[in-house]
Amino acid sequence: MKIAINTGGGDAPGLNAAIRAATLAALRRGWEVYGIENGYGSIYTDEPFVRLTEKEVRGITLLGGTILGTANKGNPFEMPYQKKDGSWDTKDVSDHLMQTFEDYGIDALVAIGGDGSMRIANKLVNKGLDIVGVPKTIDNDIWGCDVTLGFDTARSIATEAIDRITTTAESHQRLMVVEVMGRYAGWIALLSGLASTADVILLPEIPFTYDSIVEKIEERKSKDKHYTMIVVAEGAKPKGGELVTKGKTIGQEVQLGGIARQVAAELTERTGQESRSVVLGHLQRGGSPTTYDRLISLRFGAAAIRCVQERDFNKLVVLQDNKLTSIPINEVANKMKAVPLDSDTVQTARDVGICLGD
Amino acid sequence: MKIAINTGGGDAPGLNAAIRAATLAALRRGWEVYGIENGYGSIYTDEPFVRLTEKEVRGITLLGGTILGTANKGNPFEMPYQKKDGSWDTKDVSDHLMQTFEDYGIDALVAIGGDGSMRIANKLVNKGLDIVGVPKTIDNDIWGCDVTLGFDTARSIATEAIDRITTTAESHQRLMVVEVMGRYAGWIALLSGLASTADVILLPEIPFTYDSIVEKIEERKSKDKHYTMIVVAEGAKPKGGELVTKGKTIGQEVQLGGIARQVAAELTERTGQESRSVVLGHLQRGGSPTTYDRLISLRFGAAAIRCVQERDFNKLVVLQDNKLTSIPINEVANKMKAVPLDSDTVQTARDVGICLGD
Amino acid sequence: MKIAINTGGGDAPGLNAAIRAATLAALRRGWEVYGIENGYGSIYTDEPFVRLTEKEVRGITLLGGTILGTANKGNPFEMPYQKKDGSWDTKDVSDHLMQTFEDYGIDALVAIGGDGSMRIANKLVNKGLDIVGVPKTIDNDIWGCDVTLGFDTARSIATEAIDRITTTAESHQRLMVVEVMGRYAGWIALLSGLASTADVILLPEIPFTYDSIVEKIEERKSKDKHYTMIVVAEGAKPKGGELVTKGKTIGQEVQLGGIARQVAAELTERTGQESRSVVLGHLQRGGSPTTYDRLISLRFGAAAIRCVQERDFNKLVVLQDNKLTSIPINEVANKMKAVPLDSDTVQTARDVGICLGD
Amino acid sequence: MKIAINTGGGDAPGLNAAIRAATLAALRRGWEVYGIENGYGSIYTDEPFVRLTEKEVRGITLLGGTILGTANKGNPFEMPYQKKDGSWDTKDVSDHLMQTFEDYGIDALVAIGGDGSMRIANKLVNKGLDIVGVPKTIDNDIWGCDVTLGFDTARSIATEAIDRITTTAESHQRLMVVEVMGRYAGWIALLSGLASTADVILLPEIPFTYDSIVEKIEERKSKDKHYTMIVVAEGAKPKGGELVTKGKTIGQEVQLGGIARQVAAELTERTGQESRSVVLGHLQRGGSPTTYDRLISLRFGAAAIRCVQERDFNKLVVLQDNKLTSIPINEVANKMKAVPLDSDTVQTARDVGICLGD
Incomplete structure (x- = not known):
């Protein structure tokens, strides 16, 4: 088995811990692991993938950012490029991406990202890519998740x-x-x-x-x-x-x-x-993740590999009702999890006398 | 309504946040709030209760320890006392406690503590006291709880x-x-x-x-x-x-x-x-609680007051399947929550190559 | 002996530690200690001084801010007041201040503040007040000091x-x-x-x-x-x-x-x-001071009391060439300590390849 | 110019920052930099030196420990070895060390260490090695230094x-x-x-x-x-x-x-x-150094290279009376800096009421 991992969207503390857990869990199963750099950016270069071994992921659990980078080349369906006249436009280069995955024999992608990344992942799924998503955003607003990595x-x-x-x-x-x-x-x-x-x-x-x-x-x-x-x-x-x-x-x-x-x-x-x-x-x-975020990220990263193993594709690994499970990416791809106004946390804020502006 | 609050067992970061939230939530309802000091120790002194107002709980959310103290006088059923010959023994002074609550017109007790405290609370419930428990222990081993205050x-x-x-x-x-x-x-x-x-x-x-x-x-x-x-x-x-x-x-x-x-x-x-x-x-x-522990403690403290209001007594406030609810104290009083060996966290540890000694 | 303490200018981590050390060192000598609140603001109220005892300064070493406050009433020579037409002006109320000190029998003032506070202190010295200054500013730019409290x-x-x-x-x-x-x-x-x-x-x-x-x-x-x-x-x-x-x-x-x-x-x-x-x-x-700032603040606070005891007035307590000493306030009152461009620290920055913009 | 760097004795936060500053400052002068690993341990292996470039020292300022290691092979004059019968003894292998330095054309050594390391450095100086020392110990007890790296x-x-x-x-x-x-x-x-x-x-x-x-x-x-x-x-x-x-x-x-x-x-x-x-x-x-320790370590590391450049050898880089300077290693090699009982810090402790046991 060969898998690829990428990180998309704004960086968040815990990304490296997730990369490490996914990499180690895959290596332990005898698989090969490859990183895509700068969102999906490296796909369109001479070196589309970088090999990940124990060495690359050593000591990164407590480092902020992402060793894979996450630049503005996150969307293969609207990849920015500079036109001859110097102005910028975007084009759909997703076929190139699919072809590169095939050329290199990559079996599945672990896509670590937020709602934007999941919308893109969903479109790649529709093109035939086998994907497992890992929910990342400091905003904690991905639908279907108790919590996302980076939020704590x-x-x-x-x-x-x-x-x-x-x-x-x-x-x-x-x-x-x-x-x-x-x-x-x-x-x-x-x-x-x-x-x-x-x-x-x-x-x-x-x-x-x-x-x-x-x-x-x-x-x-x-x-x-x-x-x-x-x-x-x-x-x-x-x-x-x-x-x-x-x-x-x-x-x-x-x-x-x-x-x-x-x-x-x-x-x-x-x-x-x-x-x-x-x-x-x-x-x-930015910066070093809390203990909580290290843990949730390690658990998500390892869980993604278990999903790949079970061919439970096109799913997002989540913590739901405090249980680790997976839900279809297309169910979360266009939703948002707002703060429920009847939650006990909102009630607690009112109970301790906080004014919520209403 | 008059309520009392105490903290029992070893101290844990977040106790003060829970005391503050319970106090403010009760005051907001127009109730009177009293603290019992040193476990149940102050009950047997001239000043069994100390009045808690906004002033007493101001600025304590981020302080470690407990403003109410939690000395070795936590068990009214086996209260230590020194005999004439200088040796120590214990006696059951729970009737005195019940009487003091009645004398002062205290309607209910919010008991913040661990498994030991809950066993005692359960016995006081059996004597007729109306109690709501709040689960506290850095060990995270109280049955029925996703998480206890102090653990993070x-x-x-x-x-x-x-x-x-x-x-x-x-x-x-x-x-x-x-x-x-x-x-x-x-x-x-x-x-x-x-x-x-x-x-x-x-x-x-x-x-x-x-x-x-x-x-x-x-x-x-x-x-x-x-x-x-x-x-x-x-x-x-x-x-x-x-x-x-x-x-x-x-x-x-x-x-x-x-x-x-x-x-x-x-x-x-x-x-x-x-x-x-x-x-x-x-x-x-010891010391200042993490943001996570401040939050769980504030939520637990406020929830305890909602339980009192609804006369949902003899319950322990818990987070279960990531939902705030309450469960009977007598269900948890003699149980212990060990690490389930089939949990995804144990699996994650193995997946990243950690040796668990087996 | 009766002394007063105030804190002027922007707040800085360590102010409370300095207040505590000065208070305890004075109490230990059998003196009375009074705080002036909000810069010099409380002087012009019904309660110009607040008594400081062990109780008031307990547990404040690690707290940010200042228990004495430091509002915009720091300059008795240009105290803002609202005119009848609603507009604002300033007036010199320093005589009132001198009189209040005399009325209450205050022997000396420990003035904790930055360059602005020291300019004011210098003018009060010229009016006859016995003052010992403590250098405070996060900017570290007070002349004559190795370091100021708050900077670390x-x-x-x-x-x-x-x-x-x-x-x-x-x-x-x-x-x-x-x-x-x-x-x-x-x-x-x-x-x-x-x-x-x-x-x-x-x-x-x-x-x-x-x-x-x-x-x-x-x-x-x-x-x-x-x-x-x-x-x-x-x-x-x-x-x-x-x-x-x-x-x-x-x-x-x-x-x-x-x-x-x-x-x-x-x-x-x-x-x-x-x-x-x-x-x-x-x-x-804002916020809790580092260990270094706690220490420098405690040392400065205690040293100020030793200066008062030795009637070494109109001096600023400083660390100079790593030795605790005192220097005339009027020598520092209108100077500023810039970064010396030939310092080894600037050289270190260049040596590790940092661009300093020149 | 070719220099070597080593770290000896117990590890201390800031060692990596000192290594980085010394390395970058030397590279900036066009020199070659080599690390000795595990105290002086690597000298006696097939690979006595490891080349240090920008890459090796990147991102290490905030990491605890030392990238060069500091095992129990710190004393070439008493190097432990296992005898045929399995028991341990020590022997003087300092000639081997001198020869290796000569073979590899190393011009000078930057020795980062505590009092033990300085005693050894002094003996190597006596054998003809050109050394600049950097004072490291969490105990802060090296004679002649205001402060050592690791102490804060x-x-x-x-x-x-x-x-x-x-x-x-x-x-x-x-x-x-x-x-x-x-x-x-x-x-x-x-x-x-x-x-x-x-x-x-x-x-x-x-x-x-x-x-x-x-x-x-x-x-x-x-x-x-x-x-x-x-x-x-x-x-x-x-x-x-x-x-x-x-x-x-x-x-x-x-x-x-x-x-x-x-x-x-x-x-x-x-x-x-x-x-x-x-x-x-x-x-x-262990662990990440404070900002203060990062700074003192960077300054010491860069200063050591300036000493090498000026051929100011057999000196220890120090902060003395808050000024960066250098003092002869043989002056500090057998002394210890105790807490002076008449220091203002001891006086401050007494002034705030601390019992010092006397």
């Missing part, structure tokens, strides 16, 4: 950052607005805000009113607490309002960062209190 | 410690044996060993042979890896053998620490290679 | 953040520009950039050229390193250029954040490579 | 560990005795104990009496603090007493761990209070 590290980094900023807010008696990732789902905001005992948490799932925030600030002042910590997901928006920043694409990623500044400015306007905003940005996605 | 921090501390010791093992070409907690269940050993990429993990659930470990050491040498990391649960034992240390009780706790030294000595004897042992001990149970 | 934590947080972002830069093959604090001196940028093995470090002390950075990027590409980490102090500027952001004051603090974005945009323009910028901002000044 | 990480790990254990001590109302490294000098004990606000610190430099400790415990009880944290250096001893554990050598290292247990047992005997002991052991020497 992201919420932990955000929690620690909010902890730090809280001491400044208190010492200086300020309103502090901290923007965390989460364009469509508020998982990082909700959980890091709850863990760091923020006073206000604003999620994409709950359009907010400034009145509710001001009320919270005033309530705190009445209790002699002259500072307020506000955590805002990048995709949060005021009730009836629009996403603050329209989103200017550079490459394939959207640049945000506007909502924190807007919330800070508006609250200073309404309360007269000094405010500051901090955008955590790329801090949340 | 313990395995994370152990993982980081093993990471550090690994660099020394490698630089010095040694066998390093690290003993972690887990007298009856190997959760910490298995998960910290897996996350830190140990080479050998020895669990209470799998009696080990020295032959299997020596074989692993030799296999590594043949691959030019002249060091081996061995993680051993305090309760691991050789096949056909006995627990190394008989266990000398000081107070209520058992003193161990012998298995690591024995394994190190035996392996040096058999391989001629230099070895060292490290016992993590109390390092694993 | 700031550079450590920045180093860890750059570490994390580096893994993303590498995985995505990007240019990453990380902006750290340092408007006039590049200490944080130089030391966190060196420790995190950045490729380019831009300091206020060395006006930079884009050509030098582009050259470095190209050199790296030629070695198959398709990403470049650039650390920039907020006060860095291109050779012959101006500070990018003019600095819009909100309250008393200057809002920056422009240089990182400008550098990122300019480099993408010049190289065609994708870039991202991250502004660490307030992350660098 | 060791005291930081110890501080964090004591922090954690303190919460358990308080929750359980125990006496906790934590043993840290320091056989002849109490640097780690003093500084980690001070930073973690221990109540009692016992150093080799100050023979202690149990009476003074018991007095401290009683004083605390009288203030309603029913726990006491005691930090003890492995080499501390009671006044008039002996080192508790005689020290059984395994390989070249002494096994200790007895003093913590003895102190705990004796205090329980004298006070009746429950106690526990924890021996941090190898935890203190």
Whole structure:
């Protein structure tokens, strides 16, 4: 058996642990393992695959990033290329990919990625490739998964950052607005805000009113607490309002960062209190994974190889109801897992007095 | 409504977060909240209860230990007392406890503790007390729970410690044996060993042979890896053998620490290679909780209050199949959750080449 | 003896440790200790001083921020007040301060603060107040000090953040520009950039050229390193250029954040490579101090009391040539300690191949 | 120019950073760089030197341990070898070493190590080798140095560990005795104990009496603090007493761990209070260096190359009075830097109320 592994989309802590577990589990079965570099980028070069042995995956469990790289060449159906006139366009090079897999005798692909990667994987499945997916995203918003690899590290980094900023807010008696990732789902905001005992948490799932925030600030002042910590997901928006920043694409990623500044400015306007905003940005996605993320990544990586062995293809390895299982990629490919507003975690936030903006 | 909260057994990271969430959730409902100090110790003093308000629980989410204390006065059915001749005995003072609850008009107790605490809670339930339990133990061995509060921090501390010791093992070409907690269940050993990429993990659930470990050491040498990391649960034992240390009780706790030294000595004897042992001990149970433990503790604490509100008494708040629910205390009171040998985590350990001693 | 303690300027990790050491050292001598809250703010209230005993300073060594607060009321010579028409002005209320000290019989002030605080302290000295200063600033730019309290934590947080972002830069093959604090001196940028093995470090002390950075990027590409980490102090500027952001004051603090974005945009323009910028901002000044900062803060706090005891007034406690001593406040009050360009640290940066923009 | 680098003695965080800086600084000068592996061990093999290029030192700054290894073959004057009858002896193989250096045309050696390594280096200097030393030891006891590489990480790990254990001590109302490294000098004990606000610190430099400790415990009880944290250096001893554990050598290292247990047992005997002991052991020497240690290591490594360039041989690179300089190796080779009892740090410990056992 020959398998290939790639990593797609934004990097996330735990990718290397997943690569290592998949590689070792495959080698242990006597298989050959190959890595595709830079998303699917290396497929279109002279060296489409790099051999993975024990040596390549040694010591990488605790390293951030991905040894395979994950550049903007992740979509074989819309691969960017530069035209003669210097402008950029995209073309479908998926046939080339299929042919390369055949030429090299690769039997299956372990695709580690987020929702975008799974949509692509699903299209490759439809072309006949045997794929097992591994769910990766710091945003935790892949449908059908209890949790995705990278999420625990992201919420932990955000929690620690909010902890730090809280001491400044208190010492200086300020309103502090901290923007965390989460364009469509508020998982990082909700959980890091709850863990760091923020006073206000604003999620994409709950359009907010400034009145509710001001009320919270005033309530705190009445209790002699002259500072307020506000955590805002990048995709949060005021009730009836629009996403603050329209989103200017550079490459394939959207640049945000506007909502924190807007919330800070508006609250200073309404309360007269000094405010500051901090955008955590790329801090949340890099670096060494937490123990939890190392474990989930190792388990996912090894499970993917068991799926390959059982020819349980076109599936995504997931933890569902705390059990490791696999679900069809096409079931998750166009869905999103938002924070359920009736979850006990949302209830807990309300129970400890956090304002959710509604 | 008036409720009391206590914390029993060994301390664990997250206790304060649970106390805070329960207190705030109760206050939010207009209830009065009282803490019992030092297990059930303060019950027998002039000041059996201490009032808990927002002020007492402020800023404690990230603090280790428990603001309520958890000394050796945790069992009202066998409370130690000093006799006239200076020797110690125990007596049943549970009637006094029941009376004190009645005198002060306490309606229900939120008991945060491990298996020992739940056995006691069950007996108090039988005497008529309304109790909701919150599962706490760094050992993760309470039956019926996906996870207990304190466990993620313990395995994370152990993982980081093993990471550090690994660099020394490698630089010095040694066998390093690290003993972690887990007298009856190997959760910490298995998960910290897996996350830190140990080479050998020895669990209470799998009696080990020295032959299997020596074989692993030799296999590594043949691959030019002249060091081996061995993680051993305090309760691991050789096949056909006995627990190394008989266990000398000081107070209520058992003193161990012998298995690591024995394994190190035996392996040096058999391989001629230099070895060292490290016992993590109390390092694993103190200090600031991880983000994960803060969250699980806050959720458990708030859920306990919802149970009280719904008069869902004599239950333990748990996460089961990743869902927050409650189960009868008497169902868990005399059981133990060992590592299931067919779990995917055990399979993952084997898949990445870890020797489990069998 | 009665002494007062206050903390001025931006908060910094270690303030609480300094407060604790000064308080305990004074109590041990049988003195009374009082805190001034919010800079000098509480002086002008009904309760100008708060009594500090063992209880108030217990457990604060590892807490970020300052239990005394440090709001925008730090300058008695220019205290802001709101005029009848709603607009703001400042007035000199230093006589009130002197009178209050006399009324309460305060013998001396321990003033913990940065260069701004020392300028104010110097003016109070000239009015007759007996003051001992403790040097605090995350920027490390106080003249005459080997090191200031707060600096080691700031550079450590920045180093860890750059570490994390580096893994993303590498995985995505990007240019990453990380902006750290340092408007006039590049200490944080130089030391966190060196420790995190950045490729380019831009300091206020060395006006930079884009050509030098582009050259470095190209050199790296030629070695198959398709990403470049650039650390920039907020006060860095291109050779012959101006500070990018003019600095819009909100309250008393200057809002920056422009240089990182400008550098990122300019480099993408010049190289065609994708870039991202991250502004660490307030992350660098809050939270728990490093062990080093706890120690320096405790030593400074205790030393201040020894100065008071010896009536060595109007001095700043410093570490100079690694020896704890004291120097006249008026000598440091209007100076700034920039990074010396001939220091071995700058030489080390060049020796390991870092581009300093020149 | 051709230089060699080796690392000797116990590993310490920062070794890799020093190797990297020395390597890059030398390569930048157009020199060739070679590593000696396992102390001086590889000299006596077929491959005495391993070539070091940019590739070998990439990404190692934050890794613990040493890529060159540091096994028990550190002393060419007493190299262990196995005799025909199976027993072990040592012989002087230093001539072989000198010859190998000559055969390979190595011009100078950068020797990174502690006092033992410097004694050996001094003897090699006397045989005609050109050496520059870099001071490494977590114990911080090399004469003539403000600080050694590895020390800041060791005291930081110890501080964090004591922090954690303190919460358990308080929750359980125990006496906790934590043993840290320091056989002849109490640097780690003093500084980690001070930073973690221990109540009692016992150093080799100050023979202690149990009476003074018991007095401290009683004083605390009288203030309603029913726990006491005691930090003890492995080499501390009671006044008039002996080192508790005689020290059984395994390989070249002494096994200790007895003093913590003895102190705990004796205090329980004298006070009746429950106690526990924890021996941090190898935890203190492995793993990723702090930012401070990365910096000092990089500076030392680069400085060593500048010494080589200036032919400033037979010197140890040091930070003295906070200035980077070099001092003759033979001046430090047989000395030890104990904690000066009149230092401001000792005074600070007393000022915040810490009992030093006298």
